[in-house]
Amino acid sequence: MSFPTVAPSVPGSATAAMAAIDWTVKNYLIVDDFVGIRQLLRESLRNLGAKHIDQAGSGGEAMTLLAKTHYDVVLCDFNLGEGKNGQQVLEEVRIRNLMTPSSVWLMVSAEKSVESVMGAAEHQPDAYIIKPITEGVLLTRLNRVWQKKQIFREIDQAFVEKDYLRAARLCDEQIAHNKLHEIDLLRMKAQLLLKAGEPEKARGVYELVLEDRDYNWARTGLARIRMSNGDHEAARQMFQGVIAENRFYIDAYDQLATAFQLMGKLEESCDVLEKAAKLSPNSVPRQRNLGNAALKLGNIPLAERAFRKCIAIGEYSVLKTVDAYFGLARVCGQKNDPKEALQVLSTAQREFTGDQVQLRAKITEGLVYHESGDYRRARKSGDELETMLNEDAERPDTDTCIEMATLLFAVGVKDAPVELLCYIIRNNHDNMVLLDEVQKIFDKARMSEEGSELIQASRKIATDTMNKGVLLWKTGKLVEAVEWMRSAREALPNNMRILFNSAQILISRMQQSGFTQALMDEANDVLMHVDRIAPGQQRFAQLIEQLALLMPARPGIVEEAEAELAGAEEQETEADAEE
CATH class of the missing domain: 1.25.40 (Serine Threonine Protein Phosphatase 5, Tetratricopeptide repeat)
Incomplete structure (x- = not known):
């Protein structure tokens, strides 16, 4: 690990700006696995006037402190040894809302690789500082970020409260007084309007920005609006245009994959996800999505790599997902390796708790047996699944219901999967894409005409x-x-x-x-x-x-x-x- 070089003073312009901020009353947390680095960073902060400074030597220790103390400033190293890395600490802090919107997170690291920088950037630290650093650079960046964060303070708080329209109005108020940050405020305003269900107003903001300069985020925002309006081909072209100009703009890859999926081009969608995963491989959700897409296409080697990677990088992540274990079990089943599949399912049930996990494990077990040709055990799993359904009146989520119905039809059960599919329809009676998927399940079960009638009847119940x-x-x-x-x-x-x-x-x-x-x-x-x-x-x-x-x-x-x-x-x- 490299030591930061400590300079004797802060540049004069930065010193003047810092003088207006009372740094003595703020709480600081330094996270680094090397005690020498922590001591040097602590001295830098003390020179600023900081008094309340905590230290953590690991990601786990940092999470314990963050859960019980409000910190105004966090300086976190990327590599923290065994356990959570800095990216995963930041990831969990964001998801659990352990820092207020106006707090500052500085990622400090010797890592210069594209995948490390991009992985951290996806969880939006306020700055990413490469070691070795001088005290002057550290404090100048801290001041700059702090000043900017205060402009967004009320906006971010309204966002946390999910009051997106009020947050968008606060952007306009800030633009009137802070022309220096106008572009950042317009970007946030457009995002807020999209979350508020006002795509046309968001479109106006993006177009206003693009009149001044060709920002990739604005073009991506416009493409997302076109995609949500059903113009998938135009969206595809715009996303690909952004990627052609900036091959590291990862959000455009994710959105392009979605566009291809909506167009029914699953192979193209999977290819894009694979490219995105190579650029930024440490995203648990992206590896999970890649695994699921490859599994649907029958690309077993790719699905296996994605699910195993997802499990590996998710070990210390708050985004650790049971989906990767179930996906890997399905892969093992299709490789005719039910032994490893059952071992993976056993691990999933040990690592994750809850009735839904047990239910999904039983579904996956049945699918593994069926796909590997063990129809007797598949039918036994189906019978046990029916019992679990009868014991619990609450139905699982849509995807789980579909998997359950697929298995039950496959092992010769009729009434239970029909009831599940009708339940799905009643809860999604105007989702035509999902209704088509349900119809295909009925078709595969040789119930095409009866299935169509059931879909219409279930839709009528919901509408009435x-x-x-x-x-x-x-x-x-x-x-x-x-x-x-x-x-x-x-x-x-x-x-x-x-x-x-x-x-x-x-x-x-x-x-x-x-x-x-x-x-x-x-x-x-x-x-x-x-x-x-x-x-x-x-x-x-x-x-x-x-x-x-x-x-x-x-x-x-x-x-x-x-x-x-x-x-x-x-x-x-x-x-x-x-x-």
């Missing part, structure tokens, strides 16, 4: 259930509408249209009868459930905004809230019904 609640709402029977939608959510807990309409009806009830904490909590729980199962939905941010307006007045936005609430009363957003 939703429309009755909307009708009660439109005829002013809000108490009955709230109760009906509660029952609808219980029967169809993952139907997006029902969830959104239920939240809208709860909001209308409070607009009519006044704020109550119980209804507010119920509406918020519904929307948070939506955000967990399908983030980025168009109506999410709009309904969050309406909820915010119903809250008791918040400091700093009283007048704005009153004005918007008056507008909401004049032109209320309606729940949607289907003919």
Whole structure:
């Protein structure tokens, strides 16, 4: 490990800027596995005036400190020896929200390789400083980042609260006073508008930016909007154009893979993911996606490499996923190696807990037996799976239901997989891509005509259930509408249209009868459930905004809230019904 070279003083311009910041009251954490480096960095911070400095010699020790103490500044090395590396520490901090939006994270490392820098950059440290460093460079970078972070402080806090529209308005306020950071603010504003379900407004921001300069992130943003609008071919061309100009722009690869997938070009999608994984190989989600894509294509060697890599890099990651173990077990089954497949499943059940893991392990076990030609054991797994289904009224997620239905049909069971597929349809009655996938499963089970009728009947049940609640709402029977939608959510807990309409009806009830904490909590729980199962939905941010307006007045936005609430009363957003 290289030692930073300590310079005797900080450049004069930086010293003047730093003098305006009270560094003595802030909390600092230095994370490095080499004690000499920690001591040198500590002395650099002390020269700045820092008093409250903690140290960690490993990723695990850092996580313990971060979980119980708020730090304003973290200096973290990339290589931390055994256990979590700096990238994985930052990854977990971001996911667990262990630092406030205005805090600063500086990644300090001797690593210069593309994969190390890109891997860390994907989790957005505020700066990546290459060793050896001088005290002057360290403190100048710290000051520069700190000043910038304070501009985004309120915006980031609104983002954490999922109030994306308010955050976008705060961007405009900051642009008026901080022209130096206008481009960064416009980039964030566009991202916020996309999360708020306002793609056309986001498009306007991207186009405004591109009039000034050809930024890759703005072109990628425009391409994502085109892709979401169904113009997959135009999006593909734009993503490939970005990659042609900057082959290290990793987000464009991920988005291009999605575009190819939506176009039904699975081989092309897999090829792009493979290239992205070579550029930045330490992303657990990317290796998992590559493994899944290769498995669907029957490219067993590639799937095996991706799943094994995913397991290896996920060992100390908060993103460690059981999916990689199940994928590898399927690979072993298709290689006619059920022994290793069962060993992998045993490891998965040991490393991960919960009923859903046990259920998915049983499904995968059955698929492994079936794919390796052991039909007797496959049928036994199917029988055990039916028992597990009967014992638990709660149904798993859509992908698990599809795998379960596929296995049960394969081993000769009919009623249970039919019920599962109908449940999927009722919860996704307007998702035509998924309905086509369900139809193909029925086709494979030699139930084409019957399957088509079941799909139509299940869609009608969902539509009728939703429309009755909307009708009660439109005829002013809000108490009955709230109760009906509660029952609808219980029967169809993952139907997006029902969830959104239920939240809208709860909001209308409070607009009519006044704020109550119980209804507010119920509406918020519904929307948070939506955000967990399908983030980025168009109506999410709009309904969050309406909820915010119903809250008791918040400091700093009283007048704005009153004005918007008056507008909401004049032109209320309606729940949607289907003919």
